Amino acid sequence: MSGSILNVENVTMQFGGVVAVDNLNLEINEGEIVALIGPNGAGKTTAFNVVTGVYQPTNGRVSFLGETIVENHPQGKMKKLYKGEHAGEYSHVLAPTPDRITKLGMARTFQNIRLWKSQSVFDNVLIAMHCRTHTNFLAASLRLNHKEEQEQRDRVAELLQTVGLYDVKDEPATSLPYGKQRRLEIARALATDPKLLLLDEPAAGMNPQETNELTAFIGQIRKDFGMTVFLIEHHMDLVMDISDRIYVLDFGKLIAHGTPEEIQNNNRVIDAYLGVAEDA
Amino acid sequence: MIQQRSKKGAVTAVIACAVLLAAVILLENISLLLPAGSVPNVLKPTSQLFAVLKKGAVYSLAAVSMNLLNGFTGLFSLGQAGFMLLGAYTYAILSVPVADRAAVYYLYGGSAVNFSFQDMFGTIFGTEGVGGAVSLGLGVAVAMVLAGCVAAVFAYFIGLPVLRLKSDYLAIATLGFAEIIKAVFQWQALGPVTNGANMIKNFPTFSSFNITGADGTVILRLSTFFPFLVSMICIAAICLLINSTYGRAFKAIREDETAAEAMGINLAKHKMLSFCTSAFFAGVSGAMFAMFVTNAQAKVYTTTMTYEILLIVVIGGIGSISGSVMATFLYVACSEWWLRFLDNVTVINGVQLPFLRAGFRMVVFSVVIMIVVLFFRRGIMGDKELPDLFKKRARKEGTGK
Ligand SMILES: Nc1ncnc2c1ncn2[C@@H]1O[C@H](COP(=O)(O)OP(=O)(O)O)[C@@H](O)[C@H]1O
Ligand SMILES: [Mg+2]
Numbered sequence: 119m120s121g122s123i124l125n126v127e128n129v130t131m132q133f134g135g136v137v138a139v140d141n142l143n144l145e146i147n148e149g150e151i152v153a154l155i156g157p158n159g160a161g162k163t164t165a166f167n168v169v170t171g172v173y174q175p176t177n178g179r180v181s182f183l184g185e186t187i188v189e190n191h192p193q194g195k196m197k198k199l200y201k202g203e204h205a206g207e208y209s210h211v212l213a214p215t216p217d218r219i220t221k222l223g224m225a226r227t228f229q230n231i232r233l234w235k236s237q238s239v240f241d242n243v244l245i246a247m248h249c250r251t252h253t254n255f256l257a258a259s260l261r262l263n264h265k266e267e268q269e270q271r272d273r274v275a276e277l278l279q280t281v282g283l284y285d286v287k288d289e290p291a292t293s294l295p296y297g298k299q300r301r302l303e304i305a306r307a308l309a310t311d312p313k314l315l316l317l318d319e320p321a322a323g324m325n326p327q328e329t330n331e332l333t334a335f336i337g338q339i340r341k342d343f344g345m346t347v348f349l350i351e352h353h354m355d356l357v358m359d360i361s362d363r364i365y366v367l368d369f370g371k372l373i374a375h376g377t378p379e380e381i382q383n384n385n386r387v388i389d390a391y392l393g394v395a396e397d398a
Numbered sequence: 399m400i401q402q403r404s405k406k407g408a409v410t411a412v413i414a415c416a417v418l419l420a421a422v423i424l425l426e427n428i429s430l431l432l433p434a435g436s437v438p439n440v441l442k443p444t445s446q447l448f449a450v451l452k453k454g455a456v457y458s459l460a461a462v463s464m465n466l467l468n469g470f471t472g473l474f475s476l477g478q479a480g481f482m483l484l485g486a487y488t489y490a491i492l493s494v495p496v497a498d499r500a501a502v503y504y505l506y507g508g509s510a511v512n513f514s515f516q517d518m519f520g521t522i523f524g525t526e527g528v529g530g531a532v533s534l535g536l537g538v539a540v541a542m543v544l545a546g547c548v549a550a551v552f553a554y555f556i557g558l559p560v561l562r563l564k565s566d567y568l569a570i571a572t573l574g575f576a577e578i579i580k581a582v583f584q585w586q587a588l589g590p591v592t593n594g595a596n597m598i599k600n601f602p603t604f605s606s607f608n609i610t611g612a613d614g615t616v617i618l619r620l621s622t623f624f625p626f627l628v629s630m631i632c633i634a635a636i637c638l639l640i641n642s643t644y645g646r647a648f649k650a651i652r653e654d655e656t657a658a659e660a661m662g663i664n665l666a667k668h669k670m671l672s673f674c675t676s677a678f679f680a681g682v683s684g685a686m687f688a689m690f691v692t693n694a695q696a697k698v699y700t701t702t703m704t705y706e707i708l709l710i711v712v713i714g715g716i717g718s719i720s721g722s723v724m725a726t727f728l729y730v731a732c733s734e735w736w737l738r739f740l741d742n743v744t745v746i747n748g749v750q751l752p753f754l755r756a757g758f759r760m761v762v763f764s765v766v767i768m769i770v771v772l773f774f775r776r777g778i779m780g781d782k783e784l785p786d787l788f789k790k791r792a793r794k795e796g797t798g799k
Contacts, residue, residue, distance in 0.1 A: 220662035232657040249662025259639040
């Protein structure tokens with residue numbers, strides 16, 4: 119497909135005997151905001167980790183921008199333990215480290231905020247630009263990259279202004295309130311110059327007002343940066359508000375997929391998830 | 399704006415270093431300026447003061463290079479003495495004048511390496527006067543750079559398998575490496591190169607840099623200036639590295655490896671860069687250590703030496719360059735000079751003071767260290783640098799007004 123940016127094909131992730139993600143298939147097109155929802159422990163974060171190279175899937179294939187980036191089939195002791203489907207379909211093994219996938223243009227945030235704690239807000243974003251640096255080690259140490267460095271600093275300033283963190287740029291990252299730390303993590307991911315942004319529960323722990331701000335913020339990112347966004351989220355208001363499409367995961371399996379309206383009216387989803395979330 | 403501030407800081411730092419170097423030259427040459435009878439004991443060239451300054455300069459580079467790895471990249475390595483040994487031997491083997499080799503390697507019937515950089519440059523620039531000084535300087539400089547390179551190459555081969563593992567195997571591997579390398583360099587079979595368990599000597603040392611007149615009297619002392627100069631250049635290079643984009647990536651790895659990797663930082667590559675750079679400067683400091691003790695002998699580079707340097711890093715503050723430097727001079731001064739009196743049996747008015755006898759110094763020293771480790775866990779400086787302290791004060795005063 120021409121507009122497809124991320125393609126997850128028959129991905130199964132098994133930890134020993136535990137099947138965390140079971141035969142997942144999904145597709146994200148350029149410019150979309152797609153949500154992945156499901157109860158706790160459904161395997162959403164694991165799916166992210168497979169896509170970003172943190173975990174090597176047990177079976178299946180992930181393509182990004184038309185190229186296969188991750189592929190695996192059950193090997194060694196997993197051959198016997200494997201409980202999923204499509205076992206014989208894949209023969210290549212492709213397992214790049216997360217930094218290589220990031221360089222291809224995919225950036226993420228974490229469910230538990232993972233900022234560089236003792237670094238300033240400014241430096242957190244600046245460090246994320248390191249992966250786009252062209253200067254080699256010696257030249258950078260000898261300050262021969264003056265121009266590039268200044269360019270990066272200007273871009274960080276600009277980025278911080280866009281996300282509304284410029285006035286706290288010299289504060290240590292961890293001194294920020296929770297909502298701003300989440301925002302900083304997104305800014306940091308944007309600094310790696312991605313085409314696809316993966317957000318793992320960006321509104322976790324936020325109050326309703328912060329959540330509303332975040333919803334607007336994600337919309338703004340799509341508009342300003344032309345970004346494709348793939349997010350995991352529990353706040354249904356946010357999800358229904360901004361998503362173009364929604365995938366629903368339960369016990370590692372995809373149980374539904376469709377537009378927000380379709381999902382809201384899907385009985386299986388209401389049974390497995392939405393009913394519970396509404397009560398909570 | 400951000401750039402301007404750093405430019406101002408750089409100028410200040412360069413001036414401070416120049417002032418310090420000038421002070422060192424002045425200090426070691428006062429004895430030449432004053433009338434012979436009136437030189438106080440401390441300022442005589444043989445004074446403990448200069449031994450402390452020289453050793454301090456050598457050790458501060460060793461400590462800073464260890465801090466680069468342990469403090470700034472968060473990789474715990476215990477190979478410092480091993481890399482220093484490699485540096486010391488590389489320097490020594492490449493620097494003993496060809497004429498002296500038969501005497502130094504007499505047990506092995508001469509050296510297998512019949513070459514020295516000083517001799518090589520001597521054939522180009524001459525061996526007397528200014529030409530001699532140039533060939534000495536160049537010879538020493540090239541040998542020292544190679545000393546660093548050899549250490550870095552070894553680090554590369556250790557790092558290749560070990561740095562890919564996500565845990566503290568590095569500490570074990572480097573500790574083992576340091577022990578093995580120590581044994582290998584004492585091995586008889588390598589005698590023609592390493593002189594076996596005997597020391598290699600007669601290579602240019604710090605006092606080779608003193609400028610002497612035609613009659614052999616010293617005109618200008620540079621024997622303390624030289625280690626200061628080299629250490630300063632190397633530490634300045636490490637500072638530049640730490641504040642570069644690569645240095646920032648190192649800090650990101652230290653603080654959160656998973657996040658660093660997710661933000662596109664290649665862990666294996668950056669860890670390797672840090673490890674090899676650290677080993678390079680450890681090698682250079684090892685070469686200087688050999689110059690300081692005027693010989694190279696494998697059995698000196700023990701694990702205790704690594705621990706000593708680690709201790710300095712901890713006392714100074716893990717992740718603080720200026721802390722490491724200050725802690726080095728404090729540590730060296732205490733252990734070599736200020737606490738020496740504790741080792742001497744002292745009798746006052748016919749009463750022998752209790753406890754004061756050989757070895758007591760180490761007891762007191764250990765207690766001091768325990769106090770530091772227990773109560774000042776973040777060291778003298780934490781992860782701050784000297785200029786940070788001034789900045790903070792300036793800001794406080796600014797808001798106070
Ligand atoms: N590294 C791991 N080792 C073993 N089991 C894991 C690992 N990571 C996740 N799991 C399991 O996978 C399942 C899905 O977890 P996760 O993807 O974090 O769920 P969520 O949808 O809440 O993000 C859970 O049962 C969890 O225990
Ligand atoms: Mg999760």
